Amino acid sequence: MHKYQTSFIANSKVTILSDKGKKHVAVVGGGMSAEREVSLVSSSGVNQALVDSGYKVTFIDMGVDIASVLLQIKPDIVYNCLHGTYGEDGCLPGLLNILRIPYTHSGVLASSLAFSKIHAKAWFVANDIKTAKSIIVNKSDNIKDDPMPRPYVIKPLIQGSSIGVEVIFVEDDFNFADYDFPYGDQVMIEEYIKGREMQVAVLNGRSLGVLEIKLLKRRFYDYETKYTDGFAEHLCPAPLPQNMYNKLLEESERIYQTMNCRGVVRTEFIFDESKNEFFALEINTHPGMTPLSIIPEIAALQGMDFRTLVERILETACIDT
Structure with missing residues (x-):
């Protein structure tokens, strides 16, 4: 089996991290996708932030029995810390809608649309958002x-x-x-558009800032570069003319709103300096929360430490109606 293929996990692993607090939050992470290891790292930081903020916290490393586990532990809120298949593609949000448990991040439509590159690309084109052919x-x-x-x-x-x-x-x-x-x-x-890679964080409909990624060792922003210290330099805020910086903020908010996203997202662009134009590459409705992740770094521009950011994301939890 290829190391990045989806796996099968029969039983969820449930860990009680704090048995009392103002609300019971179940953090669902790990799971069965190719991004399992990244999700576990994101979950670790989120778990600690929620415990430090005074919540009752249960961590669930998701298996196929996730529905019965959630019915048994009865959380007030689910923090969706999954990346990739089953969490980021709308599957877990759909289940939580059925169970009527409020959850963080985008709902079924936005999650599934953004996760499918072919459908996200078609959506960009239909909404007059410049993107690569x-x-x-x-x-x-x-x-x-x-x-x-x-x-x-x-x-x-x-x-x-x-x-x-x-x-x-x-x-x-x-x-x-x-x-x-x-x-x-x-x-x-x-x-392939040669240019500068820009990342924008959007929280609850408002753009927080723009970060530029400067590659140090690889030709493009691949898996190892994203999660290995020293492979890329983050320029935050991105060194752009103010009018171009503001244009990215506005375009990211438009993408967020028209796709009906919730919580936090990250939009990715390439800035083609030869044409002085931005091209949208992707939108990530379940961005990473690891020590090398972009969202926490951009949030710090707004004076939000990691714990505050996690609480702000938690406050957006709801179900599709």
Whole structure:
């Protein structure tokens, strides 16, 4: 099995971290997706922040029995700390809607729409949001040559954390005929736009700030770069002209609102300096909360420490109506 494939966990692991407090919060993390390890790191910080803030906290490392576990422990709120499949794609929000348990982060529609790259891309285009050109390639197409002129990006349709993403440059020794479609029978092929990578944090409909990622060791912002100290430099706030900075804030709020997001999200853009234009790449409705994550760093611009940020996210918990 590929190290980034979805796994099967029969039984959730339940850990009581604090048995009394103002409200009972169940933090659901870990889980069965390819991003399990990242989710566990995010959950660790969130768990501690909630305990320090005086909540009764139960951590659930999610298995397939999650519904019965939640019915048994009866939390007041679920903090959705899952990344990837089953948590970020709308599955857990759908279950929590049925169980009528308020939860953090976006609901079913926004989560599933943002998680599917093909649908998110179509939504960008339909809403006049500039984005990189792309096509969908099926394994059954048996394409032998490059599906579009190099450089281009290969993206699995439903993976996060840049898992499975490859950038094919002109000089690379790569034959598309040998690509084995490790994450499903379809991939998105997207034009590569050379530029500066910008990340925007949005909390409860308001943009908090813009951060620029400066790569130090890799050619693009891949999985290892995201989660390995020393692989990238974060410039926060991003060194942009004020009018361009404000434009990113406004565009991120528009994306958030029209997609009907909730809680906290992170929007990703490429700034093409040759055209003086921004291109939206993705929107992440369940962004990481690890020590190297972008959301806490941007929130600090607004004077929010990690514990305050977690509480602010918790305050947005609700169910779809």
